[in-house]
Structures are given as structure tokens and as C-alpha cells.
Amino acid sequence: MTVVLVFLAVIAVIIAWWLAQQRLASKPWLEVGHLHDHRSVEPVPAAKIGLAVFLAVVGALFTLFISAYFMRMASSDWSPLPLPRFLWINTGILALSSVTLHWAKLEAERQNDEAARTSLLVAFAAGLAFLVGQLFAWRALSSAGYLLTSSPANSFFYMLTAMHGLHIVGGLAALGRVTLRTWDAPIDHRSRLAIGLCATYWHFMLAVWLVLFALFSGWANDVVDLCRQLLT
Amino acid sequence: MVDVRSGIGEAVPPAEVEDVELYHPHSWWTRYVFSQDAKVIAIQYAMTAIAIGMVALVLSWLMRLQLGFPDTFTFIDAERYYQFITMHGMIMVIYLLTALFLGGFGNYLIPLMVGARDMVFPYANMLSYWIYLVAVLVLVASFFAPGGPTGAGWTLYPPQAILSNTPGGKDWGIILMLSSLIIFIIGFTMGGLNYVVTVLQGRARGMTLMRMPLTVWGIVTATVMALLAFPALFVACVMMLFDRLLGTSFFMPAIAEMGEQLQYGGGSPILFQHLFWFFGHPEVYIVALPAFGIVSDLISTHARKNIFGYRMMVWAIVVIGGLSMVVWAHHMYVSGMNPYFGFFFATTTLIIAVPTAIKVYNWVLTLWRGNIHLTLPMLFALAFIVTFVNGGLTGLFLGNVVVDVPLSDTMFVVAHFHMVMGVAPILVIFGAIYHWYPKITGRMLNEALGQLHFWITFLGSYAIFFPMHYVGLVGVPRRYHDLGEAAFVPESVHSLNAFISVAALIVGAAQIVFLFNLVWSLRHGREAGGNPWRATTLEWQTPETPPPHGNWGKELPVVYRWAYDYSVPGAPEDFIPQNQPAPGRVSHEAAS
The missing domain is CATH 1.20.210.10 (Cytochrome c oxidase-like, subunit I domain)
Known part of the structure; x- marks a missing residue:
């Protein structure tokens, strides 16, 4: 459970940093009048904050899965599974998707609607291709005899990739909606915000995938071992 | 008086908050069902x-x-x-x-x-x-x-x-x-x-x-905790579903059932316990923190006095929220964990008693020399304080590893958690419903029925759970369908059990009075008006009661003061609503 404690510590630091700016030591009973409200004139859109909170929840979810992974790994029946080379390509596709989405965001901000639309479509297609690639990876593994129940490492691999895939499906639904909305209408303030949110979500899911990939390939273990040695 | 720089009272247009684009309902369905x-x-x-x-x-x-x-x-x-x-x-x-x-x-x-x-x-x-x-x-x-x-x-x-x-x-x-x-x-x-x-x-x-208001502080802190803790339950449930349906071995060790070796092997039941209690302990405070917040507001309003130590109350809520995320393993003292872990978790558990005690003292000090109105919400709030202190104190016993080990899985634990997170929050829920029902419906709940409901529920739940502590101390285990002829169980336990059961039946039946009251008062309750408790917080200042869709009519309220301006010296009434501007330059000069 150390992993999740580290995650909690990060969240706690963010919350503490934010609270520190909220004048928690002020004496509200002495302050009458509206001038004590120091919020900025241009508030951050609620959707942005909403996404940030949601990503914290998703982060907690995957961190807990990873905690469980490390705890289960300690038992004697653990045997890592060989990762199909296919996954490298998938990782590249997801990274491509993330980059094009970021590009779409920049183009939308520069008001190059046509370019933004094209890159949205490319990002969507790449996201879809990633999912298909993951299915191929599953098939390659299961036909090589690495079934869900044959070892705990396999179980974790299938479960975590499925969990990640489901989050990508949800992201694709949102991305699809934004793409459709911007297709025959000029990209206005709302659509720009939506594209930006999709890009943030996509970067986050890419980061989650990179962590999971490092976990499955065993590098994460080396890092953890290193940390353990440094600590003891 | 220091730091009163801006007593200027003119109303200012509410500019900064982005107005939510409301979807206005057009039919009965979107108004009352898919609202x-x-x-x-x-x-x-x-x-x-x-x-x-x-x-x-x-x-x-x-x-x-x-x-x-x-x-x-x-x-x-x-x-x-x-x-x-x-x-x-x-x-x-x-x-x-x-x-x-x-x-x-x-x-x-x-x-x-x-x-x-x-x-x-x-x-x-x-x-x-x-x-x-x-x-x-x-x-x-x-x-x-x-x-x-x-x-x-x-x-x-x-x-x-x-x-x-x-x-x-x-x-x-x-x-x-x-x-x-x-x-x-x-x-x-x-x-x-x-x-x-x-x-x-x-x-x-x-x-x-x-x-x-502290109610909002309590609810929002509890929500943050829930958002971080519920994923643990989610993970545990998903993994157990995999074990049950697909035959993986996340939690299942090698196990034989009815002489037959099951296909599972190598899984860790302790892993489940960690995940479950990583959610399970914050869950106690997810329930308790909103109750803390609501009870603070009830006490302040019905004692006509500002809450004692508002800042301390806020900090305590935040600190309890933070600490309760790192105490989960005190539910697992008997799972064979490393004694050093046990020590760590016992320490964090006992530290929580400090901010919690601060809150209890502050409630009592708010009551001290207050103008206490023994309304129904106040009765429930007082009952909560007593019950919570009772349940909290047995929690200190159980938080210690050496005391917990013999008491673990006895009725003592059942009595403890029913007092602290069963009865106590439920009392707050009742108090809150008696308090806010007038705002929700525009009518007061019936006082006589409410009194009947309160006294049976309050005294009755003590009749249920006090004897249960004793039953647990004797060593009667929880979750047993039938005690049978166990030698260590004295006859008195059986009589007590019968007594507890009768009390439980009566308390349960008393809730019918409450439900009847909810329905009856909807039509026959006394008209409440907009602010029957003469409270300061914004929900009592809506232009209409019950508040319509959009809450505030044309203009959003502007807030000029904190939520607890009760019995302010020199004020014409014993409460000043949060959206009432300061009385202008006069007070500004007087203050400085």
C-alpha cells in the first residue's frame, strides 16, 4: 500500500497548497463586507476543475490497482509474462494520438479550424487503433497460452489493460462528441475548451499507460527495488 | 476591533460568479422525475x-x-x-x-x-x-x-x-x-x-x-475523502468479481472445499482486507464529517450563539479528514500484521481523538450560556453529542492493540460502532430533517409527534446499545446465529438479549411515527414562512419558500458576513443574515 500512500501524499500537498491561499487563518467574525473575497475576476471554467478532480479519482483508482499488483507480486506463485512486441507499437499509437490531440488544441486556439478538425479526426482514429491493437495483443498472448487464470501476472495484465481500455473508450466517446460538434460549426469558445479537456484527459491516460507498461515489463520493479535500497 | 477595513454597505452587483446555464424543465417528467x-x-x-x-x-x-x-x-x-x-x-x-x-x-x-x-x-x-x-x-x-x-x-x-x-x-x-x-x-x-x-x-x-457554514465544510471534506476512498472498494469489488466469475486468484489462496481442491491458489485474502479498509475506515468519517458540520449549525442556530472556535472547527474537519485516510489497518490488528504497523496505526487512530475532542468541546462551549431553545433539531443535536462521546470513548479502547485483541469480534465492537456511526449520525439526520423540512416543504413538522419520536428513539437506542457493551465484555462473539450452551455465557446475557430485542422492536416502530409525520405535515403542518428558525445562512434567505428552480430569482445573493452572526450586540434582531450589508459608514467609523 506504499504506492497509494505516496499518491495520497501528493494529493494532500496539492490540497494543502490550495488551502494555504484561502486565508484559513482569517477571523471571519471581524470581517464584514464583500471586499474580503479575493477571487480573481476571471474564474477558471468549472469543467476544467471538474476534470482535474476526476483525474485525481482515476489516479487513485489506478494507484490502488498498482498497490494491489505489488502486494500480490510478493507471493511465491508469481511468474511474469513475456510482453508481445506489439505493445510497443500500441504505445507509439497512443502517444501519436496524444500528440495530435495537443496539436488540435493549439490549432483551435490559433483559430485554424480546418487543421484542428483534421487533427481531431486523426487523434480519434489513433485512439481507436490503440484499442484494436490492445485486442490483438490479448489474442497474441492467449494463443501463446498465457490465459487469464494461468498466473496472477496474467490476471493483472488482462484486468489492468481492460480497465485502461474502458477509460479510453469513455475518452473516445467524449472525443467523438466534440469532433461531431466542431464538424459543421465554427470552433467557438466552448468547443476550444472541450478540445483542451480531451487533450488533458488523453495525456493523463497516456501517462497511466506508460506506468502500466513499465509495470508489466518489469522496469517498475527495478525502480521500486532501488527506492527500497535507498530507504533502508 | 481590528481589520474591519471595508464596512461599506452599498450593495454591489453580483458579477464574479459565472452563472450556471440552467436547463429549464418543460414538462412534468423533466420537472419532477428526470430533473x-x-x-x-x-x-x-x-x-x-x-x-x-x-x-x-x-x-x-x-x-x-x-x-x-x-x-x-x-x-x-x-x-x-x-x-x-x-x-x-x-x-x-x-x-x-x-x-x-x-x-x-x-x-x-x-x-x-x-x-x-x-x-x-x-x-x-x-x-x-x-x-x-x-x-x-x-x-x-x-x-x-x-x-x-x-x-x-x-x-x-x-x-x-x-x-x-x-x-x-x-x-x-x-x-x-x-x-x-x-x-x-x-x-x-x-x-x-x-x-x-x-x-x-x-x-x-x-x-x-x-x-x-460548517455544514458545507463537513459535506465537502467528506466528499473529497469519498472520492479518494471509494476507488479502493471499486478495485476490491472488481478483483473479487474476477475471482468469482473468471477464476483468477487475486484474493483466493489454495483452498479445499468439501474435500475437493479448488482451482484457486496463491491469492492473498489480506490484500482484500487492506483494500476494503482503505475504503472502510474513511467511510466512517464520510458519514461522521457531514454530521459534525450539520450539528454545529443546528447548535449555533438553536442556541442563538455564534459557533465557538469556528476556525478551529474548520481545521479540525480538515485534519480529521486527512488523518482518517491513514488509520485503516486498525481494523486488522488480528490479521497477523507486523507489530510495528500495529503501533503506527494505533498511534494515528488515537491522534484522531484530538481534533474530534476539540469539536466536542467547541459544541459544548457554544451551548455554554447560550439562549438554548429546546426545539426538535436542538434535542437531536444534544442527543448526538452525548451519543458520539459515548461511542467515541469506546473507540479509544478499541484503538489500542492490546485491548482490541480480546474484544475483537465481540458484541462490544458491535455496540461501539452502532453508537458512533449508527445512532449518532442517524440522530443528526433526524435533527437535520426537522430543521430543514420547513425550507423543503414550507411547513413545520408536527411538534408533538416529533417529541414522541425523539424520546423513544433517544432513550430506546441507549436501551439497545448500552447493555450490548456488557454482553461483549463477557465475551459473546458477534455474528453468531445461536449461542447454544456456551459455558462462559451467563444466564443474564440471555435476559439482556431479550431486553435488547424488545427495545429494538419499539425503537424501530417509533420510526413509523416519524414517517407518518413527514407525510402528514406535508398538508397539515403549520405554515413555516421563509425563515422559521431565524437563521443566518443563505438557504433561509431565498425569495420564495420552497425555493424555486434556480433558487434566487433574478439576482444572486451577495455575502457580507460569516454564517454565525447570532445575538450580535447592538443589532436590532438576534441574528443577521449572511446577505445583509453592513449598516454603512456608521459602523465603519465605530469599528475603526
Whole structure:
């Protein structure tokens, strides 16, 4: 459970940093009048904050899965599974998707609607291709005899990739909606915000995938071992 | 007086808060059923939670009948008894308390108290309720599924939860239970995002964090904790579903059942316990923190006095919220963990007593020389303080490893947690309903019926749970269908058990009075007016009662002061609403 404690510590630091700016030591009973409200004139859109909170929840979810992974790994029946080379390509596709989405965001901000639309479509297609690639990876593994129940490492691999895939499906639904909305209408303030949110979500899911990939390939273990040695 | 720089009283236009684009309902269906109005969603949440809570109440009756009068009711066999225990616990903790405090009171009070028109994501808010309803229906479905609901205990510990001798283990029971929890968590996340972001971004002009009523502080801190803790339950449920349905071995060790070796091997039941209690302990405070907040407001309003140590109360809520995320393993002292871990978790557990004690002192000091009105909400608030102190003190016993080990899994633990997170929060819920019912419906609840309800519930729950401590100290284990002829169980325990059961039946029946009151007062209650308790917080200052869609009419309120200006010297009345401007330059000069 150390992993999740580290995650909690990060969240706690963010919350503490934010609270520190909220004048928690002020004496509200002495302050009458509206001038004590120091919020900025241009508030951050609620959707942005909403996404940030949601990503914290998703982060907690995957961190807990990873905690469980490390705890289960300690038992004697653990045997890592060989990762199909296919996954490298998938990782590249997801990274491509993330980059094009970021590009779409920049183009939308520069008001190059046509370019933004094209890159949205490319990002969507790449996201879809990633999912298909993951299915191929599953098939390659299961036909090589690495079934869900044959070892705990396999179980974790299938479960975590499925969990990640489901989050990508949800992201694709949102991305699809934004793409459709911007297709025959000029990209206005709302659509720009939506594209930006999709890009943030996509970067986050890419980061989650990179962590999971490092976990499955065993590098994460080396890092953890290193940390353990440094600590003891 | 220092730091009164801006007593200037002219009203200013509410400019800074982004007005939510409201979806205006056009038909009966979108107004009352598929409504995006937080107030309607709150009532839907509350009614569903109370309805499923009544089921759990009946289950507790059945359990008490068996414990008080063993061998009398033959239809309560061991298997059914375990199913009743499990469903009673799960429903009460998650589907009643969590849903009612956060989904019910959170939805109703947050937008009104911070001066917003609605939640920031009304559509997700509506989905949140309907997904919650689906979760409840899936849960109810398990009563009718072949094999009945799961009987694994509310903690659902593997491996027994999915073995065939546990009721529902190899049938539908456990599958429906886990699915229902997963659905609940998805729905809750949608609502929880709303509660947090509304408090962050939806506050009216002038509503700084330190001017928020403690109710909002309690609810939003609990929501943040729930958003971080519920994923642990989600992970545990998903992994157990994999074990049960697909044959993986996340939690299942190599195990033989009825002389037959199962296909599982190598899994770790302790892993489940960690995940479960990583959620399970914050859950206690997810229920307690909103109760703390609400009780602070009830006491301040009905004692006509500002809350004592407001800043300390806020800090205590935040500190309790933070600490309670790192105490989970005190539920696992007997799981064979490293003694150093036990020491760590015992320490964090006992440290929580400090901010909690601060809160209790502050409530008492708020009452000190206050102008106490013994209204129904106040009675319930006072009852809460007493009950919470009782339950909290036994918690200090159980937090110590050496005391916990012999008491673990006895009725003492059952008595402890029913006092501290069963009776105490429920008393707050009742108090809060008596307090805010006039705002929700425009009419007061009947006072005489309320008094009857209060005294039976308050005294009755002590009749139930005080003797139970003794039963536990004698060593009577929890979760036993039948004590049989155990030599260490004296005759007095059997008489006590019968007494407890009779008390439980009476207290349960008293809730019918409450439900009747809710319905009867809807038409026949005394007209309440907009602010019957003469309270300061914004929800009592709405132009109409009950507040219409959009809450505030044309203009959002502007907040000029904190939430506890009661009995201010020199003020014409004994309360000053939060949206009342300062009386102008006169006070400005007087102050400086």
C-alpha cells in the first residue's frame, strides 16, 4: 500500500497548497463586507476543475490497482509474462494520438479550424487503433497460452489493460462528441475548451499507460527495488 | 476591533460568479422525475435512501428476534441470519448513510448555502441519482435471486465470501452485491465531482471559504475523502468479481472445499482486507464529517450563539479528514500484521481523538450560556453529542492493540460502532430533517409527534446499545446465529438479549411515527414562512419558500458576513443574515 500512500501524499500537498491561499487563518467574525473575497475576476471554467478532480479519482483508482499488483507480486506463485512486441507499437499509437490531440488544441486556439478538425479526426482514429491493437495483443498472448487464470501476472495484465481500455473508450466517446460538434460549426469558445479537456484527459491516460507498461515489463520493479535500497 | 477595513454597505452587483446555464424543465417528467434541479435530486436521493433504510431496519428486527428469542422463529435459520446481517450492514452504511448525507443533504444544501443556482454539472448530477437507483435495485434484486442475497458479512472477506457454504457465495448473491457496489461508486463519483466543484467554483460573491457554514465544510471534506476512498472498494469489488466469475486468484489462496481442491491458489485474502479498509475506515468519517458540520449549525442556530472556535472547527474537519485516510489497518490488528504497523496505526487512530475532542468541546462551549431553545433539531443535536462521546470513548479502547485483541469480534465492537456511526449520525439526520423540512416543504413538522419520536428513539437506542457493551465484555462473539450452551455465557446475557430485542422492536416502530409525520405535515403542518428558525445562512434567505428552480430569482445573493452572526450586540434582531450589508459608514467609523 506504499504506492497509494505516496499518491495520497501528493494529493494532500496539492490540497494543502490550495488551502494555504484561502486565508484559513482569517477571523471571519471581524470581517464584514464583500471586499474580503479575493477571487480573481476571471474564474477558471468549472469543467476544467471538474476534470482535474476526476483525474485525481482515476489516479487513485489506478494507484490502488498498482498497490494491489505489488502486494500480490510478493507471493511465491508469481511468474511474469513475456510482453508481445506489439505493445510497443500500441504505445507509439497512443502517444501519436496524444500528440495530435495537443496539436488540435493549439490549432483551435490559433483559430485554424480546418487543421484542428483534421487533427481531431486523426487523434480519434489513433485512439481507436490503440484499442484494436490492445485486442490483438490479448489474442497474441492467449494463443501463446498465457490465459487469464494461468498466473496472477496474467490476471493483472488482462484486468489492468481492460480497465485502461474502458477509460479510453469513455475518452473516445467524449472525443467523438466534440469532433461531431466542431464538424459543421465554427470552433467557438466552448468547443476550444472541450478540445483542451480531451487533450488533458488523453495525456493523463497516456501517462497511466506508460506506468502500466513499465509495470508489466518489469522496469517498475527495478525502480521500486532501488527506492527500497535507498530507504533502508 | 481590528481589520474591519471595508464596512461599506452599498450593495454591489453580483458579477464574479459565472452563472450556471440552467436547463429549464418543460414538462412534468423533466420537472419532477428526470430533473436536473439539485433540490429535486436531493429529495429523490433521500426518499430512495429512506426506503431502502426501512428494509435494513426490518432486517435488524429479524436479527434481534433470533438473538433475543432463539429457537422461537424457525424461519430464521443460520443461513438467513447471515444474509440479514450482511444486508443490514451494507445497506445502512452505504446505501442509507452515505447516500443520504452526501446525495441528500449535499445536493439540497450545498447550492443553497453557498449561493449558487444549482450544481455546476446538473446533468451529471441527475445521472448520479439514476445510477444510484440502479445500484439499489440491483441490491434489492439479490433478495429475489436464486440462493438469496450474500451472507458473507458486510466486510465480504474472501475466501469465504465466494465459497459455496456461504449463502449466496456460489449463487447470485455475491455477484449482485459486488455489481451493485461498483454501480454505486460510479454514480457517487458523478455526484461527488459536483459537490466539490460547486463549492470550489459556484460560490456567490463574498462567500469566502471561511464564511461557509460548517455544514458545507463537513459535506465537502467528506466528499473529497469519498472520492479518494471509494476507488479502493471499486478495485476490491472488481478483483473479487474476477475471482468469482473468471477464476483468477487475486484474493483466493489454495483452498479445499468439501474435500475437493479448488482451482484457486496463491491469492492473498489480506490484500482484500487492506483494500476494503482503505475504503472502510474513511467511510466512517464520510458519514461522521457531514454530521459534525450539520450539528454545529443546528447548535449555533438553536442556541442563538455564534459557533465557538469556528476556525478551529474548520481545521479540525480538515485534519480529521486527512488523518482518517491513514488509520485503516486498525481494523486488522488480528490479521497477523507486523507489530510495528500495529503501533503506527494505533498511534494515528488515537491522534484522531484530538481534533474530534476539540469539536466536542467547541459544541459544548457554544451551548455554554447560550439562549438554548429546546426545539426538535436542538434535542437531536444534544442527543448526538452525548451519543458520539459515548461511542467515541469506546473507540479509544478499541484503538489500542492490546485491548482490541480480546474484544475483537465481540458484541462490544458491535455496540461501539452502532453508537458512533449508527445512532449518532442517524440522530443528526433526524435533527437535520426537522430543521430543514420547513425550507423543503414550507411547513413545520408536527411538534408533538416529533417529541414522541425523539424520546423513544433517544432513550430506546441507549436501551439497545448500552447493555450490548456488557454482553461483549463477557465475551459473546458477534455474528453468531445461536449461542447454544456456551459455558462462559451467563444466564443474564440471555435476559439482556431479550431486553435488547424488545427495545429494538419499539425503537424501530417509533420510526413509523416519524414517517407518518413527514407525510402528514406535508398538508397539515403549520405554515413555516421563509425563515422559521431565524437563521443566518443563505438557504433561509431565498425569495420564495420552497425555493424555486434556480433558487434566487433574478439576482444572486451577495455575502457580507460569516454564517454565525447570532445575538450580535447592538443589532436590532438576534441574528443577521449572511446577505445583509453592513449598516454603512456608521459602523465603519465605530469599528475603526
